[in-house]
Amino acid sequence: MNRRDALSRVALLLGGSVIGAEFFLSGCGTGDKKIGQSVDFTADDIAYLDEVAETIIPATDTPGAKAAKVGTFMTVMVKDCYDEKNQKVFLEGMNKLNEASKKKFGGSGFMKITPEQRKELLTEIDKEQKEYGKNKKKEDDVHYFTQMKQLTLLGYFTSEPGATQALRYVPVPGKFEACIPYKKGDKAWAL
Amino acid sequence: MGDSLNVHLNTKATVQNTYDAIVVGSGISGGWAAKELCEKGLKTLVLERGRNVEHIKDYAGTEKDIWQLIHHNKVTEEDRKNSPIQSKCYAFDEVSKKFFVNDLENPYNEVKKFWWIRGYHVGGRSLMWGRQSYRWSELDFEANAKDGHGVDWPIRYKDLAPWYSYVEKFAGINGNRDGLPQLPDGEFLPAMEMNCLEKHVAASLKQNYTDRVMIMGRSANHTKQVGDRGPCQYRNKCHQGCPFGGYFSSNSATLPAARATGNLTLRPNSIVLDVLYDKDKKRATGVRILDAETMKTEEYYAKIVFLNASTLGTAHILLHSVSDAFPNGFGNTSEQVGHNLMDHHYGVGAHGDYEGFADTYYYGRRPNGIYIPRFRNINEKTKRSDYVRGFGYQGGASRGRVNNGDGIGVELKASLTEPGNWTMGIGAWGEHLPYYENKATLNKDKKDKWGLPTLDIDCEFKENEKIMRKDMMDSAKEMLEKAGLKNVSTYDSDPPPGFCIHEMGTARMGRDPKTSVLNGNNQMHDVKNVFITDGACMASSACQNPSLTYMALTARAADFAVNELKKGNL
Numbered sequence: 001m002n003r004r005d006a007l008s009r010v011a012l013l014l015g016g017s018v019i020g021a022e023f024f025l026s027g028c029g030t031g032d033k034k035i036g037q038s039v040d041f042t043a044d045d046i047a048y049l050d051e052v053a054e055t056i057i058p059a060t061d062t063p064g065a066k067a068a069k070v071g072t073f074m075t076v077m078v079k080d081c082y083d084e085k086n087q088k089v090f091l092e093g094m095n096k097l098n099e100a101s102k103k104k105f106g107g108s109g110f111m112k113i114t115p116e117q118r119k120e121l122l123t124e125i126d127k128e129q130k131e132y133g134k135n136k137k138k139e140d141d142v143h144y145f146t147q148m149k150q151l152t153l154l155g156y157f158t159s160e161p162g163a164t165q166a167l168r169y170v171p172v173p174g175k176f177e178a179c180i181p182y183k184k185g186d187k188a189w190a191l
Numbered sequence: 192m193g194d195s196l197n198v199h200l201n202t203k204a205t206v207q208n209t210y211d212a213i214v215v216g217s218g219i220s221g222g223w224a225a226k227e228l229c230e231k232g233l234k235t236l237v238l239e240r241g242r243n244v245e246h247i248k249d250y251a252g253t254e255k256d257i258w259q260l261i262h263h264n265k266v267t268e269e270d271r272k273n274s275p276i277q278s279k280c281y282a283f284d285e286v287s288k289k290f291f292v293n294d295l296e297n298p299y300n301e302v303k304k305f306w307w308i309r310g311y312h313v314g315g316r317s318l319m320w321g322r323q324s325y326r327w328s329e330l331d332f333e334a335n336a337k338d339g340h341g342v343d344w345p346i347r348y349k350d351l352a353p354w355y356s357y358v359e360k361f362a363g364i365n366g367n368r369d370g371l372p373q374l375p376d377g378e379f380l381p382a383m384e385m386n387c388l389e390k391h392v393a394a395s396l397k398q399n400y401t402d403r404v405m406i407m408g409r410s411a412n413h414t415k416q417v418g419d420r421g422p423c424q425y426r427n428k429c430h431q432g433c434p435f436g437g438y439f440s441s442n443s444a445t446l447p448a449a450r451a452t453g454n455l456t457l458r459p460n461s462i463v464l465d466v467l468y469d470k471d472k473k474r475a476t477g478v479r480i481l482d483a484e485t486m487k488t489e490e491y492y493a494k495i496v497f498l499n500a501s502t503l504g505t506a507h508i509l510l511h512s513v514s515d516a517f518p519n520g521f522g523n524t525s526e527q528v529g530h531n532l533m534d535h536h537y538g539v540g541a542h543g544d545y546e547g548f549a550d551t552y553y554y555g556r557r558p559n560g561i562y563i564p565r566f567r568n569i570n571e572k573t574k575r576s577d578y579v580r581g582f583g584y585q586g587g588a589s590r591g592r593v594n595n596g597d598g599i600g601v602e603l604k605a606s607l608t609e610p611g612n613w614t615m616g617i618g619a620w621g622e623h624l625p626y627y628e629n630k631a632t633l634n635k636d637k638k639d640k641w642g643l644p645t646l647d648i649d650c651e652f653k654e655n656e657k658i659m660r661k662d663m664m665d666s667a668k669e670m671l672e673k674a675g676l677k678n679v680s681t682y683d684s685d686p687p688p689g690f691c692i693h694e695m696g697t698a699r700m701g702r703d704p705k706t707s708v709l710n711g712n713n714q715m716h717d718v719k720n721v722f723i724t725d726g727a728c729m730a731s732s733a734c735q736n737p738s739l740t741y742m743a744l745t746a747r748a749a750d751f752a753v754n755e756l757k758k759g760n761l
Contacts, residue, residue, distance in 0.1 A: 173425040173555035178384035182552035188610040
């Protein structure tokens, strides 16, 4: 018995169709890997988070978040710097985001959709997290996409390509000049 | 004196362990004691409870770029678990955390909430300190006598002024000569400069107020080379240890000077258990230590002893040094040891945005800010009816990057790569009155891993501080709004005592041996060859950052001690 048959039988036993079974099946059937299972993140987790980060901070005339290895950075930070409660929010969030993709794009998980679709999806989720943040009580969990966005921005702008190419970075300034001219378009200091 | 002392001392060992002077602690005041005593020709033993930290060599990590640090300089959950108190400190980061104690291994008991920030290593907190360096004024030394809180300082500004000059010249303090009676000028290196918005707010204060000014902060960063130190490279990573020697620390400045005399012996991993006392001669004979590595005790002897183990560290040693002569603690016939514990109260202020100066920016990371010296209760005109003493503000302006950008993608990225609006914040540091009931005592039931009693710390801010805080907040908002800042919001993070890391007062100076521990030369009333010149000696807290005053008091006391020694009085 293959997996599809098994699920069909389960559906029969339950006397109807399994809600969400199509998405689940299409995921499995096309080799979708499990993500966000634990803070011992896998290569698939990192690849997935790289794409989320790249959608938030894409490559332009300067490198994007993926080139800055922000996916890896996120996994390190979640594992070492998040408490258990926030880790849980993040791990569940990885799956929620993927489910949202499947729901919106006919069963296609985040890794399967196009960059344009990713941007469309994350723009919606970004609005959702912003609204959530406005109404959130102090004891409520933080929104998972707030975490992902914050980690992406932090990781990117403190990465070598982010700090030295997207921003300006001088490791040893050697002097302080209090008031210098600034013209629109000049990059901000990294630190 | 230790009652479990079972070491058989022969004459040879005694001679080997005998010095002219012993200094307990190697932080900001211990370093100065070592330098002064060594330079005056005394064979000096410096005992440091923590490990050795060698200048530059042991600052590894500070040379790294932020992306080379695994957590991009952020605090981990493990750090928070091991050091729940230390990790709250603004200066605790992925590189500097090695300079903060493990709280689990170094317990103390918070009878009331008290966040005790510590660094147990050679150099102590002089490595991670904030470097703000301000003289006290006559106003501060007269305060207790005038309003009756605490005991009268046995010295006045004129007693300390030459010693401020003396230590400033060596330490290397930058600043402007601002001509303010409540914040005397010193021997300064060139000042740093205010940025455009800071200059604007300073001008606004001058225009809107007759009682206050905003000046450039004075800090122990070397704007010019001082000996072989510096100049400052404007990285703003001072608290990680500076490989350029760009700021004053024991490691960069006083300990090398002491070592250069050939008179210094530095013994790390030496936890001082008690001060040894000869009750016939009424003199200390030395100290007993526990070697933190071998767990063996050992005695060291000297003609004079300087205690510079930090306000609470020194109190611990005194309270732990009990004998028939001093059943309540060494030199504690006044019963003031451990009492009158103070800190500054801070973490309150305001910040706002400024629309303008969009065509200006700055270069370099200035490790210093602006200062608004005290303007309350400095004369009849500025007298408040609701509280005594006062506060000063530190702060600064900058152009942040936008960090809460809306949306995602190319537009977000573009918005985040340019500097945002100018913002400015000022936060107040307020005076904490000396209250006898704010105290540290020994808890013999709760011992640390060395088997030593821990400290119960029972300290709070009271009514005068709480009323002052309201003014600290409101005045901050008013000044920024008058300067044209927008969206001015106030904050009060209400940190508990300890967290300003300006703890003082546990062995105060005073004129009367019945109500104070030390005389006007930082000499114990009860034991003439013991001197205490760390924060423990302070009879009031003023509102200025205190380290410069500890330096001046130490150099002055060392001079007095050596003169007394030469005269045969000790």
